[in-house]
Amino acid sequence: MTTQQHSGFAATDVLINEFGDGPDTVERARDTPEELQPHADLGLKDDEYDRIRQILGRRPTASELAMYSIMWSEHCSYKSSKVHLRQFGEKTPKNTRMLAGIGENAGVVQISDEHAVAFKVESHNHPSFVEPYQGAATGVGGIVRDILAMGARPVAVMDPLRFGAADHPDTARVLPGVVGGIGGYGNCLGLPNIGGEIVFDPTYQGNPLVNALSIGVLPVERLQHKEAAGVGNVVVLLGARTGRDGIGGVSVLASATFDEGAEARRPSVQVGDPFMEKLLIESCLELYDAGLIVGIQDLGGAGLTCALTETAAAAGTGMRVWLERVPLREASMSPTEILASESQERMLLIVAPDKLEPVLAVAEKWGVWATAIGEVTPSETDGVPGRLVISWNDHVVVDVPPGSLADDGPVYARPIREPADLILLQADRAETLPRPATPDELRAAVLRMVASPNLCDKTWVTEQYDRYVLGNTVLAQPEDSGVLRIDERTGLGVALSVDGNGRYARLDPYEGAKLALAEAYRNVVVTGAEPAAVTNCLNFGSPEDPAVMWQFAEAVRGLADGCLQLGIPMTGGNVSFYNQTGAAAIHPTPVVGVLGILDDVARRTPMGFPPPPTAEGDLLYLLGETRCELSGSEWAWVEHAHLGGRPPQVDLAHEQALGKLLAQASRAGHVSAAHDLSDGGLAQVLAESALRRNIGARVALPEGHPSFVWLFSESAGRVLVAVPRGHDKAFEAAARDLGVPATPIGATSADPVLEFVNEFTIPLDELRAAHTATLPRLFGGVAELANRHGDPEHAANPDLDGAAEPATAQSAIAEPAIAEPAIAEPAIAEPVTAGSVSTGSAAGGSVTTGSAAGASATTEPVAAAPAATEPAATEPSAAGSPVAGSSTDGTGAEDASTPSAAEASVGAGNGSESATPAVTEPNGTAKPDPVAAEKVATGVAQVHTDQTPPEPGRPTAPPDNFPTADLDQRRTTEQK
Amino acid sequence: MRIGVVTFPGSLDDGDAARAARIAGAEVVRLWHGDADLHGVDAVVLPGGFSYGDALRCGAIARFAPVMESLADAARGGLPVLGICNGFQILCEAHLLPGALTRNQHLHFRNRDQFLRVESTSTAWTNAFTAGQEILIPVKNGEGCFVADERTLDELEGEGRVVARYTHGNPNGSQRDIAAITNEAGNVVGIMPHPEHAVEALTGPSLDGLGFFTSVLRALAGAPAGGQLAGGQSR
Known part of the structure; x- marks a missing residue:
């Protein structure tokens, strides 16, 4: 989440010099009540500051002030959104499946007697704009820890992504970095990426939306809690050492504690270490299974402040913490x-x-650090409620009631006002725009539409993600939903989809939110799954703008009403405000995730037409009602750059009927393929279902509308299904019983052609060429043919797959020639990265784009040097570091030399002897680590507690000793 | 037959390799990187992943794990070993196989369903295939581009030690389209694509990956008790 637009605050504005005469202690605060404090610069209003003084009965210490400013920030307190978000609780249907809901780290839903799943989506928008690779990577890391904290093993991720215009130069900087970061982190964690969205729209130009969803699985009885229960229990910090990363992320604290100087220029986005996260996951799961812990909370935005106060507040206990015990990267x-x-x-x-x-x-x-840093104290001593007392080297620097930080933050009912331009916008309907009419015009429009950035094939992105790891991925992108097997024995599984449409929400946020919910719901039911729960990520502009706040209020109301009507609970979510550049807010973009349950994933319905068993092919039906609804459509945008009118109608009762029909049909074997209609309408769906396995279709568009409307209208509540012959009567009857209109429109065909009878014909090869060329053209790489999942019969045709080897090699080598001029001309990228970070990742993401390579040259001379001097052969590797996990720990410079290192190893027949030099100790730790220098291979922990001194002699390669530790960084953040 | 699957810190496809071995009919023994004891297994799989976070170089640190010392000795003694992806990288770093795996030429991590042509059926891990057979299994790596000097490549070709090649497209720029190689004895095989992800119709693009695991069971069944497995004996 986010509170990031801290404009006007400079590092030197505020100085809390804690080292001049020791830290600002509670005692000192009592003695110096008049001391001026920089509360306003930390984002606290005067009345908020007064309230803090009232709560404490004195002025806060510097640490306390920082903690209040963090916990009372928009990010942690939800102070602008709380009054609206209450509806999710109030309107949520009664539900026995939900084991944990709003307010927890993630929603947890029981899916069988034994199994539950935890899932949640969060934003990491601002960091991803500043530093795409690390911003996106740490977004994945953060949501995965939320899932882990509920007791679940994370089993998959999904990423709804929104960028500016596809052909804007800055999109060429942001997108490859974001995709590389998601892949680099998720792949290295061993989590399959099973779906998401990639949307381009100029509204997101300065505010790309990088949302990350994760799902995890737990035995029902393993559900974890964050309560710090049990007086005398030990508070243990597990995982990476603490550095100066992201200080000030959720407030503007950052600069308050530094002199101006080198540190002030530290990059503001933190660096993730997926290897450490993988070890953290395995450790936590082992701890859960052995029943070793009472409570657990992840550290994300707001770090220890948030974790300590939330765990204590949740249990109603006090807590005593000795801060000097925290293992540090910088002493x-x-x-x-x-x-x-x-x-x-x-x-x-x-x-x-x-x-x-x-x-x-x-x-x-x-091989992870574990340190006892404190203990749980009574909830009441002699009538005094428990306090959170934190000392540092015998100085008490914090003494507060934990609940005052975690629960009693300010709540605002901010002014709301319908945007002044909305009436005019809604009056400007797309239904009146000029349309293609002749068969030739329609054919050309179909080809342009399937090639447009939002509708084109996304393989360029998705093949950078591992979708196979863990071996339970039954369906993954480009399918409507990701489908995972949860129980190998029974086939129990889940379907998960995440959707949003900012254009619809701009035209009508209430209906737009419902439409997003309806689409995610529909994407789940087409697989045959039964929807069970909802999560959300609400991406909006500034809450201080009444028009934005109105959009927010309307969207939340729409979502809450929608959940109630569909009978599925909202399990939690995330709010990202301040997605705006100057006065211009992004389109309101509620992103909705729906989770469904499949009792046996073997009966899931895929989206692609199967090879026809007979020459006649399966019958095609269009379910739902088609109206002339073009406002907010992809067609209006692509062909006319038009946005206006009202979005399509949404009928949630109909969506429910559709869901019942598809679940029944899946059980009875009545459908061989099903695909949700959304952006781009029927034309897009036919193209996708045909191209998936290279099976053609012969379609006769029905009466009632012009062909154009049938092809491009975006009426909601529609699904294309293929019905095997012999099942048609039963399927029609079932549809009739449920009141779902089912219009026969044709049949599949072994002939690889999409034919619209009496209109036009497009060979699938031509369709595919148009569909797949767009992203490679925009973002580099060769225009390879889409890789269709899992059909050996089809894929065995050598004409259809791959055939790209020489081109691949050539293009990779040729790219630097494009990048080279940009090195001399960093102007394009410089403004957007000014004051931010550019590690090897920017170089990596950028090799095909030129401009970002220039940016990296300006900020990361080490990594960029090879690009400047040896553009031909070695540059690709030099710049390619984001792909592997190693790049995230700062070994970009190492990577730059990989080719030569590898060649050396080939030539000399070895090359591994240099293992130890890479293990470098960062600049000081709170507790010097005597083992660090000799660790090599076995991954044994560095365990530090007062009770357990560092264990000597066991060699290891703790990740903290890799260069990550040097990259302590501040960042702006929105992570919770 | 007992197949061991090693877990290093950062191993990711270890569970998948274990599942594949189980589906093929083996008893699976999970081995731990810090434990030098191979627990008497009949064959070992080094699974995919990012051991030690790929720090320094892929496989460079895993090569020094205690389990690798025992494994290297056993492999030289004839124990069948299959290194998949990161496992292949580790085998190269451990000098049980020649060459090295470098960053994909196009610089991206790439996950796709990939056709291979099985070139050698005389290894412990490929005897269930027919020579020239085309199989479809997933490839997913960032550093899968196989390189070696010309003499080594010629040697591999000449001795029939190229086990599989990419066909219908080379996903990472590997020299001579090499996807898998073996040692001189044919008991140690390194493969970049992931056969363990093509063992179930529900989750894989084919069932072609199963052949690697059934092969080793066949090889073990046919091998003299306690004896060494020589290259070429099984077919």
């Missing part, structure tokens, strides 16, 4: 910095004292 960190750091890959555990040793042993096994 010079002040207590305030330690509390505010947003270093990634950390979890907070609450452990019974007798379980501490086994907990530390598990951490040691997996």
